[in-house]
Amino acid sequence: xxxxxxxxxxxxxxxxxxxxxxxxxxxxxxxxxxxxxxxxxxxxxxxxxxxxxxxxxxxxxxxxxxxxxxxxxxxxxxxxxxxxxxxxxxxxxxxxxxxxxxxxxxxxxxxxxxxxxxxxxxxxxxxxxxxxxxxxxxxxxxxxxxxxxxxxxxxxxxxxxxxxxxxxxxxxxxxxxxxxxxxxxxxxxxxxxxxxxxxxxxxxxxxxxxxxxxxxxxxxxxxxxxxxxxxxxxxxxxxxxxxxxxxxxxxxxxxxxxxxxxxxxxxxxxxxxxxxxxxxxxxxxxxxxxxxxxxxxxxxxxxxxxxxxxxxxxxxxxxxxxxxxxxxxxxxxxxxxxxxxxxxxxxxxxxxxxxxxxxxxxxxxxxxxxxxxxxxxxxxxxxxxxxxxxxxxxxxxxxxxxxxxxxxx
Amino acid sequence: xxxxxxxxxxxxxxxxxxxxxxxxxxxxxxxxxxxxxxxxxxxxxxxxxxxxxxxxxxxxxxxxxxxxxxxxxxxxxxxxxxxxxxxxxxxxxxxxxxxxxxxxxxxxxxxxxxxxxxxxxxxxxxxxxxxxxxxxxxxxxxxxxxxxxxxxxxxxxxxxxxxxxxxxxxxxxxxxxxxxxxxxxxxxxxxxxxxxxxxxxxxxxxxxxxxxxxxxxxxxxxxxxxxxxxxxxxxxxxxxxxxxxxxxxxxxxxxxxxxxxxxxxxxxxxxxxxxxxxxxxxxxxxxxxxxxxxxxxxxxxxxxxxxxxxxxxxxxxxxxxxxxxxxxxxxxxxxxxxxxxxxxxxxxxxxxxxxxxxxxxxxxxxxxxxxxxxxxxxxxxxxxxxxxxxxxxxxxxxxxxxxxxxxxx
Numbered sequence: 001x002x003x004x005x006x007x008x009x010x011x012x013x014x015x016x017x018x019x020x021x022x023x024x025x026x027x028x029x030x031x032x033x034x035x036x037x038x039x040x041x042x043x044x045x046x047x048x049x050x051x052x053x054x055x056x057x058x059x060x061x062x063x064x065x066x067x068x069x070x071x072x073x074x075x076x077x078x079x080x081x082x083x084x085x086x087x088x089x090x091x092x093x094x095x096x097x098x099x100x101x102x103x104x105x106x107x108x109x110x111x112x113x114x115x116x117x118x119x120x121x122x123x124x125x126x127x128x129x130x131x132x133x134x135x136x137x138x139x140x141x142x143x144x145x146x147x148x149x150x151x152x153x154x155x156x157x158x159x160x161x162x163x164x165x166x167x168x169x170x171x172x173x174x175x176x177x178x179x180x181x182x183x184x185x186x187x188x189x190x191x192x193x194x195x196x197x198x199x200x201x202x203x204x205x206x207x208x209x210x211x212x213x214x215x216x217x218x219x220x221x222x223x224x225x226x227x228x229x230x231x232x233x234x235x236x237x238x239x240x241x242x243x244x245x246x247x248x249x250x251x252x253x254x255x256x257x258x259x260x261x262x263x264x265x266x267x268x269x270x271x272x273x274x275x276x277x278x279x280x281x282x283x284x285x286x287x288x289x290x291x292x293x294x295x296x297x298x299x300x301x302x303x304x305x306x307x308x309x310x311x312x313x314x315x316x317x318x319x320x321x322x323x324x325x326x327x328x329x330x331x332x333x334x335x336x337x338x339x340x341x342x343x344x345x346x347x348x349x350x351x352x353x354x355x356x357x358x359x360x361x362x363x364x365x366x367x368x369x370x371x372x373x374x375x376x377x378x379x380x381x382x383x384x385x386x387x388x389x390x391x392x393x394x395x396x397x398x399x400x401x402x403x404x405x406x407x408x409x
Numbered sequence: 410x411x412x413x414x415x416x417x418x419x420x421x422x423x424x425x426x427x428x429x430x431x432x433x434x435x436x437x438x439x440x441x442x443x444x445x446x447x448x449x450x451x452x453x454x455x456x457x458x459x460x461x462x463x464x465x466x467x468x469x470x471x472x473x474x475x476x477x478x479x480x481x482x483x484x485x486x487x488x489x490x491x492x493x494x495x496x497x498x499x500x501x502x503x504x505x506x507x508x509x510x511x512x513x514x515x516x517x518x519x520x521x522x523x524x525x526x527x528x529x530x531x532x533x534x535x536x537x538x539x540x541x542x543x544x545x546x547x548x549x550x551x552x553x554x555x556x557x558x559x560x561x562x563x564x565x566x567x568x569x570x571x572x573x574x575x576x577x578x579x580x581x582x583x584x585x586x587x588x589x590x591x592x593x594x595x596x597x598x599x600x601x602x603x604x605x606x607x608x609x610x611x612x613x614x615x616x617x618x619x620x621x622x623x624x625x626x627x628x629x630x631x632x633x634x635x636x637x638x639x640x641x642x643x644x645x646x647x648x649x650x651x652x653x654x655x656x657x658x659x660x661x662x663x664x665x666x667x668x669x670x671x672x673x674x675x676x677x678x679x680x681x682x683x684x685x686x687x688x689x690x691x692x693x694x695x696x697x698x699x700x701x702x703x704x705x706x707x708x709x710x711x712x713x714x715x716x717x718x719x720x721x722x723x724x725x726x727x728x729x730x731x732x733x734x735x736x737x738x739x740x741x742x743x744x745x746x747x748x749x750x751x752x753x754x755x756x757x758x759x760x761x762x763x764x765x766x767x768x769x770x771x772x773x774x775x776x777x778x779x780x781x782x783x784x785x786x787x788x789x790x791x792x793x794x795x796x797x798x799x800x801x802x803x804x805x806x807x808x809x810x811x812x813x814x815x816x817x818x
Contacts, residue, residue, distance in 0.1 A: 055747040056740030056765075087736040089750075089766030122733020123767045232737050310719075311813055318814035324531020327496040328641050331465030338464040341498075356465075357498030358532045398810050404720055405727035 002160050003285040003374055003394065005277035008148055014165040014176045015144035016199040018042035018241025022141030023153040026134035028127055029082030029120060034153040036131060038138040039077040039197065040107065045241045047074040047115070048209040050217050052234035058086035059096040059126075060116040061233060067100075067112045071206075075109040077197065077237065079117040080131055081156050081182075084193060086232035087123035095128040102132045106139060119156055119182065119193040119233055151180040154195055157403055158182050162274040166263040170246045170256045175202045177260075179267040183275030193233040194275060196221060198267055202260050203242030208249045212261045213238040220268035223391050224276055238264065276392045281399030284316050287377040291388035298335050299389040302380055305333035313396035316376065321367030323352050330380060342383030348376060412694040412783055412803065414686035416569050417557055423574040423585045424553035426610040427451035427650025431550030432562040435543035437536055438491030438529060443562040445540060447547040448486040448606065449516065454650045456483040456524070457618040459626050461643035467495035468505040468535075469525040470642060476509075476521045480615075484518040486606065486646065488526040489540055490565050490591075493602060495641035496532035504537040511541045515548060528565055528591065528602040528642050560589040563604055566812055567591050571683040575672040579655040579665045584611045586669075588676040592684030603684060605630060605645040607676055611669050612651030617658045621670045622647040629677035632800050633685055647673065685801045690808030693725050696786040700797035707744050708798040711789055714742035722805035725785065730776025732761050739789060751792030757785060 019041060026036040041047070049068060051061050067074070078099055085092045100114040118126065151161035165178040179198035204212065213236070221236055242248070249256050277285050288306050293299035306312055309329045315322040326345060331338075345353040348370035352362050370376060428450060435445040450456070458477060460470050476483070487508055494501045509523040527535065560570035574587040588607030613621065622645070630645055651657070658665050686694050697715050702708035715721055718738045724731040735754055740747075754762040757779035761771050779785060 054737065054740035055744065056736045056749050084733070087733050087762060087766045089764050092766060121731070122737060123762070124733075232733075232740060310809070314810055314813035317810065320814065322530070324493070324496050324533075324641075327465045328463065328531060331463035331641060335464065340465050353496060353532070355498055357496045357501060396810060398807050400719070401723055401726065401805060401807050401810060404723035405729065 002278040013147040017201040017243035020142040021146040021150040024134040024138035037079040049237040059092035075113040082120040085118040085126040095126040154182040181271035196236040199239035201244035203248040204240040216265040216268040220272040279394035281397040282394035284395040292382040293387040294385040302333040305329040307393035316395035319371040344381040346379040411687040422556040425608040426652035429551040430555040430559040433543040433547035446488040458646040468501035484522040491529040494527040494535040504535040563591040590680035602642040608648035610653035612657040613649040625674040625677040629681040688803035690806040691803035693804040701791040702796040703794040711742040714738040716802035725804035728780040753790040755788040
């Protein structure tokens with residue numbers, strides 16, 4: 001059961017002019033499952049993306065980067081689940097390329113104007129034949145109000161489709177931002193494939209699009225991942241069709257920039273948090289906020305030491321205020337000159353530790369009360385400076401082991 | 410059930426002349442449990458130790474370092490389970506110091522000649538009164554042939570006492586090396602308390618003792634831990650009584666140095682591996698060997714990325730050759746210029762991947778066959794140089810979650 005996360009209501013998902021979506025059952029891994037998604041983009045659409053840093057990055061990631069570098073207008077995105085096409089070498093590249101060639105032929109563009117995405121099992125050959133065979137059905141299904149179906153089609157071990165919309169006004173004209181994402185919902189989402197697609201009908205220059213993407217990523221998907229610790233397939237794409245007829249946002253200095261960046265960021269944060277809420281086996285949504293650091297990097301070290309600790313995560317699962325495990329994680333986070341006498345640890349509204357140890361006024365029942373909540377905030381004051389950061393994580397439960405031990409069965 | 414690890418047979422544990430051990434029930438956390446150990450050392454004994462790097466290091470660790478720095482002969486070690494006396498600030502130091510003062514008074518030495526050790530729950534006050542009250546019973550129990558009882562008394566979530574001995578000959582005289590250890594048996598033992606005590610009746614200078622300690626640690630306990638990622642209480646002590654009447658080993662150049670270092674290292678490796686074999690919920694013992702790196706550091710990065718990955722560990726638990734997860738971990742290990750085309754991955758005797766992807770000759774049934782074994786070796790050839798390293802880990806099972814969710818109950 002995801003933590004406080006319901007499937008999107010169809011009426012909450014707003015179409016984005018210039019974007020149509022279609023799904024089909026290709027039988028990539030299992031029959032009778034919508035596992036193929038085509039996202040078609042109107043002429044004049046801009047696209048920017050960020051990708052995994054993994055050295056074993058997947059064939060579709062390599063092709064996406066190649067195609068984007070050519071700076072030809074992107075006309076369609078092609079997404080399959082069931083197979084990650086990663087760790088597949090030259091053969092994997094050829095298979096991914098073939099799906100682009102066939103989709104390009106079907107819609108009348110060059111294959112480098114297609115961006116491919118795959119998610120699923122690593123190191124197995126992509127069944128390109130079955131994907132190609134299903135393309136006509138996915139194209140026939142393409143329509144603007146298909147975001148909910150698209151969100152469901154890209155799920156792997158997700159239990160709930162993840163999609164949301166924001167509406168805003170730029171220069172008096174209505175603008176829509178709608179996004180979908182899937183996270184295999186790992187405890188460390190960075191280790192699983194995260195795919196995110198956000199589209200708007202606002203108009204942005206390529207430069208402005210990249211700036212919005214960077215801002216939104218830093219505050220959302222990168223708060224649930226670690227640099228250099230990403231899956232083979234992670235991809236997050238930002239799409240701007242310009243079909244709303246608004247002024248083109250040329251860059252950070254443009255008057256409409258802040259409002260659009262804010263809306264995109266809100267959608268990205270909602271999607272990133274949804275991935276954690278649907279984390280495999282998750283029963284708790286945990287916010288780790290670290291402040292008072294000398295710089296953001298050391299705040300991140302502490303936040304991720306807490307967020308990654310299996311001992312901390314099992315204590316959350318058990319609703320057990322075994323809070324020494326939090327101190328332990330702070331202690332080994334890798335700040336060599338950390339003075340623990342200056343550190344304060346809060347669990348929700350409860351001060352737990354200060355002056356190098358437990359706060360004399362701390363009472364076990366207060367810790368227990370917070371631990372029983374489904375949304376918990378851990379706040380660490382390092383007492384060394386003014387930098388801060390926030391990361392989101394979930395607990396570690398029996399179901400995590402079951403899901404990952406049985407994933408391929 | 411630990412992986413291929415039986416309790417030591419009493420006849421296999423050899424007394425070390427000059428070392429006596431006694432245990433008692435102090436009721437530190439629970440009644441009717443031997444939770445207190447005193448190790449008395451004869452006059453003339455040398456002691457050296459290595460300790461956790463955790464910034465929240467425990468009160469006994471602070472005292473141990475303080476006492477060793479004074480270079481007075483150590484006359485006894487005092488170990489309790491049930492309470493780690495960590496995250497306890499000034500009050501924790503005072504309580505630990507009091508136990509040293511009382512033991513010193515009882516055996517007639519100065520309190521700085523006592524080394525204290527604690528393991529158990531973090532951030533709770535040490536019941537020093539109950540420990541002090543039990544000291545006479547532990548002292549009355551002291552004898553040379555008590556190593557097995559001592560190994561049992563320092564267990565926390567361990568299921569099997571860990572102890573072993575080696576016999577060697579130096580200059581024609583018999584010499585004994587005997588050690589005990591406890592690991593709360595975490596998946597990452599570095600996050601739990603690891604205590605290790607190895608004693609020999611050989612004679613070593615303080616300098617030689619430190620050299621042997623460093624060599625043995627690097628090849629054993631540090632192969633199951635990560636720098637800067639250690640618990641609040643980790644401690645490993647090496648004791649040399651000199652009671653065997655052998656020549657004093659003055660340093661690395663001494664003719665007896667290599668043989669003694671070898672024997673100590675064998676005991677340390679056995680104990681370190683035993684901690685993994687008894688890992689919480691472990692069903693498999695996994696050796697990760699990485700070779701062909703430019704330096705040992707990058708080999709370690711890859712080895713620990715594999716050894717720490719919950720996805721890899723749950724696949725081992727499931728005996729599922731979902732080996733793409735291994736490639737993924739290699740890819741995010743943090744070698745930015747790793748050329749995956751030069752990497753080869755072996756599972757046991759099976760070549761799994763080369764040239765950036767799966768080996769065309771790899772067959773799933775071969776992977777399955779290896780995954781079903783209880784002892785598995787993962788070997789990665791990086792193809793970049795001649796450095797190598799080995800680490801040991803275990804799988805991630807349901808029982809890990811149960812044990813850690815229920816630990817304080």
